[in-house]
Amino acid sequence: MIWHIAKKDFLLNLISARFIVGTVLCLLIIPFTILINLDDYGTRLDEYHIKTVEAKNQLEQTRVYSGLRPVIIRPPNPLSLFSNGIDGNVGTRVKVDFGNIPALPEGKASQRDNPFLNSFMSIDFIGIISILISLLALIFSYDVFTREREDGTMKLSLSKGISRPAFMSGKILGIILTLMPILLLCYLLSIIIILVSGHTSFAPDQWVNLVFLFVFSILYMLVFILAGAFISSMVKQSSTSIIISLLCWIWFVFLTPALAKNFAESLITIEKQDNINYSLIEINREFWDNLHNEVSPRIEKELGMYDRDRSYWHASGGQDGFFETSGTARDVMEYERRMKAETEPIRIDDADKKWIIVKNRLDDLYRQKRLQKNLLMLSPTGMFEMIASSLCQNDEKALDEFMEDVREYRETLIRHFETNEWFSDLRYITAQPEDEIASTNEEKNRIAATGQVPDSWSNQNNPVLDLEGVPMFSHASTRLLPVLLHQSLLFIILLLVICSVLTILIAWSFNKYDVR
Amino acid sequence: MLQAIDLSKRYEDGVLALDALNIEIKEGEIFCLLGANGAGKTTTINLFLDFIQPSNGQVLINGIDASKKPLEAKKHVSYVSENVMLYGNFTARQNIDYFARLGGKTNLTKEDYYMHMREVGLQEIAFEKKLKTFSKGMRQKVGLTIAMIKDAPNILLDEPTSGLDPKAASELMQILQQLKEQGKSILMCTHDIFRAKSIADKVGIMKEGRLVMVRNRKEFLDDDLEKIYMDYMQEMVSAG
Ligand SMILES: Nc1ncnc2c1ncn2[C@@H]1O[C@H](COP(=O)(O)OP(=O)(O)OP(=O)(O)O)[C@@H](O)[C@H]1O
Ligand SMILES: [Mg+2]
Numbered sequence: 001m002i003w004h005i006a007k008k009d010f011l012l013n014l015i016s017a018r019f020i021v022g023t024v025l026c027l028l029i030i031p032f033t034i035l036i037n038l039d040d041y042g043t044r045l046d047e048y049h050i051k052t053v054e055a056k057n058q059l060e061q062t063r064v065y066s067g068l069r070p071v072i073i074r075p076p077n078p079l080s081l082f083s084n085g086i087d088g089n090v091g092t093r094v095k096v097d098f099g100n101i102p103a104l105p106e107g108k109a110s111q112r113d114n115p116f117l118n119s120f121m122s123i124d125f126i127g128i129i130s131i132l133i134s135l136l137a138l139i140f141s142y143d144v145f146t147r148e149r150e151d152g153t154m155k156l157s158l159s160k161g162i163s164r165p166a167f168m169s170g171k172i173l174g175i176i177l178t179l180m181p182i183l184l185l186c187y188l189l190s191i192i193i194i195l196v197s198g199h200t201s202f203a204p205d206q207w208v209n210l211v212f213l214f215v216f217s218i219l220y221m222l223v224f225i226l227a228g229a230f231i232s233s234m235v236k237q238s239s240t241s242i243i244i245s246l247l248c249w250i251w252f253v254f255l256t257p258a259l260a261k262n263f264a265e266s267l268i269t270i271e272k273q274d275n276i277n278y279s280l281i282e283i284n285r286e287f288w289d290n291l292h293n294e295v296s297p298r299i300e301k302e303l304g305m306y307d308r309d310r311s312y313w314h315a316s317g318g319q320d321g322f323f324e325t326s327g328t329a330r331d332v333m334e335y336e337r338r339m340k341a342e343t344e345p346i347r348i349d350d351a352d353k354k355w356i357i358v359k360n361r362l363d364d365l366y367r368q369k370r371l372q373k374n375l376l377m378l379s380p381t382g383m384f385e386m387i388a389s390s391l392c393q394n395d396e397k398a399l400d401e402f403m404e405d406v407r408e409y410r411e412t413l414i415r416h417f418e419t420n421e422w423f424s425d426l427r428y429i430t431a432q433p434e435d436e437i438a439s440t441n442e443e444k445n446r447i448a449a450t451g452q453v454p455d456s457w458s459n460q461n462n463p464v465l466d467l468e469g470v471p472m473f474s475h476a477s478t479r480l481l482p483v484l485l486h487q488s489l490l491f492i493i494l495l496l497v498i499c500s501v502l503t504i505l506i507a508w509s510f511n512k513y514d515v516r
Numbered sequence: 517m518l519q520a521i522d523l524s525k526r527y528e529d530g531v532l533a534l535d536a537l538n539i540e541i542k543e544g545e546i547f548c549l550l551g552a553n554g555a556g557k558t559t560t561i562n563l564f565l566d567f568i569q570p571s572n573g574q575v576l577i578n579g580i581d582a583s584k585k586p587l588e589a590k591k592h593v594s595y596v597s598e599n600v601m602l603y604g605n606f607t608a609r610q611n612i613d614y615f616a617r618l619g620g621k622t623n624l625t626k627e628d629y630y631m632h633m634r635e636v637g638l639q640e641i642a643f644e645k646k647l648k649t650f651s652k653g654m655r656q657k658v659g660l661t662i663a664m665i666k667d668a669p670n671i672l673l674d675e676p677t678s679g680l681d682p683k684a685a686s687e688l689m690q691i692l693q694q695l696k697e698q699g700k701s702i703l704m705c706t707h708d709i710f711r712a713k714s715i716a717d718k719v720g721i722m723k724e725g726r727l728v729m730v731r732n733r734k735e736f737l738d739d740d741l742e743k744i745y746m747d748y749m750q751e752m753v754s755a756g
Binding site: 157161515 | 562565566567568586587588589590591593594595597599600601602603604605606610614615617618619620659662666
């Protein structure tokens with residue numbers, strides 16, 4: 001019985017203008033969206049390759065331990081072709097710096113906006129699906145009951161002795177049957193375009209995620225079908241129904257997500273990045289003060305080189321603790337070695353201090369995000385996009401997981417330095433073979449005067465570090481499907497609850513529907 | 517068998533559309549319900565089909581209370597509405613097929629449908645044409661086919677001849693006559709006294725929700741039905 005009604009509606013819908021328009025719309029918009037995203041993904045992938053090679057070369061050319069500060073590039077995720085998530089809001093480059101614990105990748109992130117908050121204006125597959133499918137669902141469901149009433153066919157149908165719940169189920173099933181091919185088409189089309197483009201392919205677990213994404217799209221579609229059907233069961237006229245449906249659509253698809261973002265931003269204030277920077281600079285200043293006023297004079301005194309000029313042959317350095325010298329006399333090198341041995345641990349301690357400040361702000365960003373997520377429970381669209389970006393692994397959790405791994409790697413690297421006593425190793429500051437180092441400044445000057453300076457007096461002529469045994473960064477998402485589903489569980493349950501409640505409401509409301 | 521026992525209907529807005537109506541239509545009997553616009557004819561039919569709930573009294577179809585066990589009761593009744601509305605984008609055959617299945621007839625073939633459509637006199641070329649191209653009379657015939665295919669022992673018709681040309685109307689009457697001979701109970705609401713006279717076993721005149729007169733065939737053939745009808749209407753006008 002239900003099946004006959006569903007089949008009838010499916011057949012009628014297939015030849016309806018709205019079905020054709022809907023399909024054509026999907027056929028136009030989806031490839032367009034996917035092509036834009038493919039292009040963007042290609043750019044990001046190229047950028048990733050270039051930056052990775054750059055980082056690798058840089059690492060391999062490192063000659064001293066103080067220069068061993070790997071740069072990590074976050075690879076683009078193929079699933080971001082479906083949902084951009086927050087990937088577009090954050091950069092991809094993280095430098096493993098001993099003086100700072102990295103909070104977010106550098107790059108795009110503007111310092112004013114919270115990069116975790118989805119803007120909902122992004123043109124990605126999921127964004128388009130959430131708009132198109134909800135619209136199509138409403139356009140097919142707003143008149144499920146009113147149309148049959150207006151056409152007078154409902155009386156005849158119900159006179160046949162079919163129960164109202166059965167009639168209602170058949171009608172709703174009919175819409176589902178109609179929209180499923182469109183939804184499936186959208187997915188197949190985009191997957192085919194992606195695979196044909198050859199830019200990327202999906203790993204088996206990503207295929208599984210895609211399947212789940214499809215399943216949740218059905219759930220999302222169902223919410224709007226049921227919502228439209230409910231509206232249809234509450235009014236007599238299709239014209240009333242479409243107006244209410246469209247208003248609901250605008251409210252849930254556009255306004256609620258936008259309001260969720262605005263509310264989250266205004267209810268939780270985030271410390272200005274400038275203020276944070278000020279505090280960080282303060283800690284840095286103390287570090288340098290201590291280094292210049294306390295540590296340096298003490299070591300000079302201990303080495304008996306107080307008020308004597310330290311002269312360097314070839315030296316380069318940086319704010320991050322990097323220092324490399326060659327050709328410089330052994331006692332000056334000793335001074336530098338001891339400086340590093342004493343100050344690098346302080347630098348690492350300072351990083352922990354700075355982290356407290358930075359993390360405070362980071363936590364606030366996450367709090368804002370959580371508030372936004374909670375507010376998004378008011379909109380099926382918001383929930384669907386949250387589930388999608390979680391499944392596509394480019395939500396704030398995925399980023400956090402990556403950054404956690406980077407921070408852990410930094411700890412590992414520091415421990416490696418400590419256990420090998422690299423901070424107090426001469427190699428920390430010079431790659432010059434020890435037997436070619438002039439023992440005193442006088443000797444250095446004497447050799448220099450001959451004009452026969454050894455090659456090893458120049459930094460770039462010295463051997464690079466053997467990286468064997470140095471821990472390398474690796475990141476693999478530990479968030480497999482069960483975890484991802486668990487994280488979106490609340491949203492999934494909520495969507496299911498909404499569906500059930502709507503079904504009950506429709507059944508209740510249609511049961512007393514005046515068929516005349 | 518169709519029965520209305522002390523049947524009353526008061527609409528939400530307070531209009532008393534039916535006031536203690538009593539009708540009984542036996543097997544093989546055609547009951548024509550006459551009455552001015554707003555007399556309560558359609559209301560009566562809607563009560564039999566459980567489209568609305570009675571305020572008082574009972575509607576029984578083959579003894580089954582239509583408002584208590586509507587699904588059970590509706591198995592035994594076919595319905596042709598005043599203005600047969602079907603799915604315009606389906607052909608006549610598709611429409612008939614759909615409603616036949618809804619009525620539980622799932623084993624019929626195309627040939628069966630064609631046969632029934634021929635029976636009601638629908639032109640052969642219309643069988644596979646979309647309903648939206650049909651005239652009112654053609655739709656009415658398809659509606660009748662749908663009612664006949666259900667093959668229920670009771671038939672409710674709401675002004676089935678309105679909009680039909682005389683030939684179609686008289687064909688319809690012939691079909692109803694056949695159905696009656698098959699032992700169906702038929703309730704036909706109509707304004708068409710002429711047709712009612714030609715076919716009815718009983719005629720009832722409704723006024724303001726009350727059945728003010730019932731005559732069996734012998735009685736109304738002796739009297740001048742039209743005059744009786746007019747007299748009753750006249751009263752209403754003078755009373756109103
Ligand atoms: N939904 C409704 N709400 C309130 N009153 C109604 C409703 N439907 C019908 N009525 C009233 O009930 C009375 C009977 O109406 P009904 O439709 O049964 O008349 P009818 O005999 O079928 O008339 P017609 O010959 O015009 O078809 C009328 O007074 C009408 O105004
Ligand atoms: Mg009427």
